[in-house]
Amino acid sequence: MRTDAQRERARQYYAENRERVLELxxxxxxxxxxxxxxxxxxxYFRNHEKRLAYHRGRFARGQSWxxxxxxxxxxxxxxxxKVYYLDHxxxxxxxxxxxxxxxxxxxxxxxxxxxxxxxxxxxxxxxQEWLDKCVLxxxxxxxxxxxxxxxxxxxxxxxxxxxxxxxxxxxACRSCNSRKHTMTVDEFGLVTEREKMRPTxxxxxxxxxxxxxxxxxxxxxSERP
Ligand SMILES: [Zn+2]
Numbered sequence: 422m423r424t425d426a427q428r429e430r431a432r433q434y435y436a437e438n439r440e441r442v443l444e445l446x447x448x449x450x451x452x453x454x455x456x457x458x459x460x461x462x463x464x465y466f467r468n469h470e471k472r473l474a475y476h477r478g479r480f481a482r483g484q485s486w487x488x489x490x491x492x493x494x495x496x497x498x499x500x501x502x503k504v505y506y507l508d509h510x511x512x513x514x515x516x517x518x519x520x521x522x523x524x525x526x527x528x529x530x531x532x533x534x535x536x537x538x539x540x541x542x543x544x545x546x547x548x549q550e551w552l553d554k555c556v557l558x559x560x561x562x563x564x565x566x567x568x569x570x571x572x573x574x575x576x577x578x579x580x581x582x583x584x585x586x587x588x589x590x591x592x593a594c595r596s597c598n599s600r601k602h603t604m605t606v607d608e609f610g611l612v613t614e615r616e617k618m619r620p621t622x623x624x625x626x627x628x629x630x631x632x633x634x635x636x637x638x639x640x641x642x643s644e645r646p
Contacts, residue, residue, distance in 0.1 A: 554592065578605070
């Protein structure tokens, strides 16, 4: 290791004899061309810490090239990403498929968010808010109470100006969600009430069956929805 004094002397010598030093370097490289890369590498590693400190300092002071050239940095990054994408397309596709497989909640959340945006709905909710709401409501369908796969149901539908805020959302099974369709909770409640009353109309059809009419007969008018 050279002392500071030695280093200072070397710097001064270089400043005064720059041409001569460079000429000697050139001659040495020509005598031993195979050693040049090795010497360059050694120099690179010898000054690694110093160089890092220099760049960190410039970055901290906001003087780095990237900070002075935000436009060109963005362009350069974009070009790099494009090349990277083309080079790694196949691996990326495999990785994406695996990610989709192992993140079903996130995938469903993203597509629900996209759908709400397409309707121009106000408000938004996070995946965590949705999961919390499911837990709060017992992880069962809000309408039929069954323990099935749950989807987001908008109490006031998006098609009727409902928001995508968590307060407008309840968990519902696919069946209830699609039967409710564009109805509000109150309207859907009336429909399910009416359905519950329907069994009292059934005896007519069971008596038909007794007299030997097959089940392929068309339903009685009272049975039609
Ligand atoms: Zn249901």
